[in-house]
Amino acid sequence: MEHARALGLFFVVAATAGATTARAEPFDVKPGLWEVTTTSETSGALPIDTSKLTPEQRGRLEAAMKARQGTRTHTLRSCLTQEKLDRGLFSPDKENAKCKHTVVASTRTVREVKIDCTGDRPMTGDLRFEALTRERVKGDARMTVGEGARSMKVNSTTTARWIGSDCGSVK
Secondary structure, eight states, X not given: OHHHHHHHHHHHHHHTOOOOSTTSOOXXXXXXXXXXXXXXXXXXXXXXXXXXXXXXXXXXXXXXXHHHOEEEEEEXXXXXXXXXXXXXXXXXXXXXXXXXXXXXXXXXXXEEEEEEEOSXXXXXEEEEEEXXXXXXXXXXXXXXXEETTEEEEEXXXXXXXXXXXXXXXXX
């Protein structure tokens, strides 16, 4: 579940992400407070090895994951600073050091990225985000978390709208 939360947060960040390489144009959106709505559909198996869990632990985890299957919509507010836009949020960080990000398209209005993560929690996916205007962004993500029989599919759509230049207490 920790991974699912991190994945959801990644989509929020990705929806308003900036340049990914020195040659890339900055993503042409306004810095400030954004409202981001993501609708995700999850299907498939638990993407983790449960063989070392007790039957009770496994049952609780499976019940929790089953409750998260299907379609879910989340809306939250996020502060997008100019620094975040300039830095480029698709670049792997220390936490995602085992992830390779391949930029497929990078213009002022479109970002397409392929993700391939290895290690304990393998993940692959395609992300596409488009700035419809400087105040509106839409996006799609198609991810596979895990491998083989233990893989989960997460497909999501995101819409984001600029609220204003002052983020207030929102980070």
